[in-house]
Amino acid sequence: SCCLVPFVGLPFRLKGSGEWVIDGGFCAFQPRDGEPGVVTVATAPLATADITPSIVMPYLWFLRPPGRRPHRAIFDVGYRDGLTFLSKQGYIPAATRDDLLRREGCDDEAELRRRLGLDSSWVLWAESVLLLVVHLAVLRPLSLAVLYAELWTLFALDVATTLAVAAVLAPLGRTTWAEVGARLQRTPERAR
Incomplete structure (x- = not known):
């Protein structure tokens, strides 16, 4: 969720059912630690989540997102980190992960840093x-x-x-x- 109640995203009605909904910060829909089959993802590299960014992003981007150029590179970093997690957990073989990363152009960390402007x-x-x-x-x-x-x-x-x-x-x-x-x-x- 990217909702920051009350600044953005006040409660609203769903179009289909007319039910009132609100952000999970109040409803606590987040999974609890230790639940089976739950994968947690964090945007900060120091968080205690299953998938965290392998490249430290500038924290000012949390306040003001970067321009169009780095957005694809941010996605590629997340894609690479997600595949690395799946490989470490044994869901996909390392060779498959490497092939997917090579095919998408996400295998070179120096290139990703350059595209992010963090070279x-x-x-x-x-x-x-x-x-x-x-x-x-x-x-x-x-x-x-x-x-x-x-x-x-x-x-x-x-x-x-x-x-x-x-x-x-x-x-x-x-x-x-x-x-x-x-x-x-x-x-x-x-x-x-």
């Missing part, structure tokens, strides 16, 4: 530097700001709750913090 290491190096800068300059400060905002919000709520409880208990003659704390601990038991 020089500077592309991956530049992408790595860019991702590091984005991480250090944007993502890390943003995550720290969100964390501190959450902590300050919790602190403010705690202070406001304590002051509200003290204001309620003050007319009753209970003004010491120990008595406020004792009253707060007894309150949930009374609610039950």
Whole structure:
């Protein structure tokens, strides 16, 4: 599925049955690990899937797909990786895999890298530097700001709750913090 709810792909009705459908991110249609007869495929080479790319693709392509030229090469890499998996599992002989790869022009990794535009290491190096800068300059400060905002919000709520409880208990003659704390601990038991 290429659906990113709620950005793209809100629930819709099927034309034939009129049934409402939604992306599997909410429905959890994905197979569980260890189920028999299930082959998992991942787009990232570091994933723990049965079939992963043998050539590292630029991660910026996940945000903005490449042009028309590399698309066929990406398909060829996936085709080659799929046949390699089938060969390792014993579903097809290695000779058949090699013949299919040769026939489709997918047997030369250097040629695939050239067609992808990854024939020089500077592309991956530049992408790595860019991702590091984005991480250090944007993502890390943003995550720290969100964390501190959450902590300050919790602190403010705690202070406001304590002051509200003290204001309620003050007319009753209970003004010491120990008595406020004792009253707060007894309150949930009374609610039950």
